[in-house]
Amino acid sequence: MKIADRTFLISGGVSGLGLATARALHEQGAYISLLDLNADNGTKIVKDLGPRAKFFETDVTDTQAIAAAVQGTVAWVQETGKALGGVIAGAGVGMPGLIIDKKNQPLSMESIDFVLNINLRGTLDLVRQVVPHMTTSTPTGPDNSRGVIIMIASSAAFDGQMGQVAYAASKGAVASLTLPLARDLSKYGIRAVTIAPSMFDSAMTRMMSDKVREGLEKSMEFPRRAGLPEEFARLVVECVGNEMLNGTVLRLDGAMRMPARL
Template sequence: MKPANRTFIISGGASGLALAVARDLHSAGAYVSLLDLNADSGSAIVSELGNSRAKFFETDVSNTESIQAAIQGTVKWVKETGKEIGGVIAGAGVGLPGLIIDKKNEPLSIESIDFVLNINLRGTLDLIRQALPYMTTVKPEGPDGERGVIIMVASSAAFDGQMGQVSYAASKGAVASLTLPLARDLSKYGIRAVTVAPALFDSNMTKMMSKKVKQSLENAMEFPKRAGQPEEFARTVRDSIENSMLNGTVLRLDGAMRMPARL
């Protein structure tokens, strides 16, 4: 499926890897609906891209009503532009490290667990389920009768999470696991599902790491020995959109990195 003249809903789209995807798809002629909590960043990105093919909706993906408002706003915009929804990129995500039991013999708070799961897992599923009714009715295109694609974001932590990543690994492992059944559920509609699982990439999350921690992670990379660039992530997402044979799979984007148990 070609991105041009289709609308893509991108959560977390005002920063980080999801923003790189938004810029890349926009450069390919797509219309981008950006969902994010940061209204200032969202407004700035729309000014950068131009409001003819970019729209921002202040959205909390852990809140069903907030997602609903963003989807309804996007649908209204689609009716104005005539550019049907072609896909969802569920890019909103958080990491909140914490050992399941700390040195004081205190368990990880359920509030911390809920915070991570509600954004990374529940928010992903809620966004997808609310967008799908507006994708299943789109006129199919091409020889395969394709209607659209769902792109989710997991992490290398889904497969080899480190100490302190129980909540994060659980959320990303769940996203990886639901990819195939989601693709199977949507196959009769001509909608694909693909998950990208990056390792260390330059993003807002990695900016919070100390230089020592980031260097330790880079040392675990096989080749190239560096953090991935947002543009490399965006290129993989674009290929997942354009290559119809990518479906029901998780693409590791990690430079052969396998994270050690501890840094």
């Protein structure tokens, strides 16, 4: 599948892994629709990338906000003639919390809902609203491809640490839905792939204390460092271009297996 002259929607697209992905796809000739809450960053990034980029201020927990961004992107596609090529659902948060704290109080539902609504519900809502516009596009290439859905899980989906119940639940769900999503979309020539990164340099990991960061780095085999956003973006580019990547979860983790506690 070719990247050039195709339009890709990226949620969480104006910082961290999402921004690195946007830049990598843009360098390959793609048109980029950036969905994010940070309007200041969005304006700056669009100015930097030029006419092949659009920004839509979007809260992925708000169905109507997603709908407005998708409709805006579809209208842009009709103007440019550059068909939808895929979705990268990159919006995500982490809010650590033990299921029961030192005062014998359970983790609040507000905290659980906050994580699930962005990481899981926001991902599914974005995907389900974009797919109808992809299924009706003209297939391309020898395999009659209409595009790819790329989602982001985490190492925590498989070996989450103490305090990551909500986060692991959200990312584990994303990993689990990858294959059935691919099966649902196979007749339309649309693929589904999930990337499960370990600790990468992002806004979320920069909020960690030095102790936590150093502890996680020690649990990595090689290289013993946080992943670079550009390394994540390289895998996204491969997921777009390689038609045999479908219905699978790709760990990108430096052989990291997180210990129960730091």
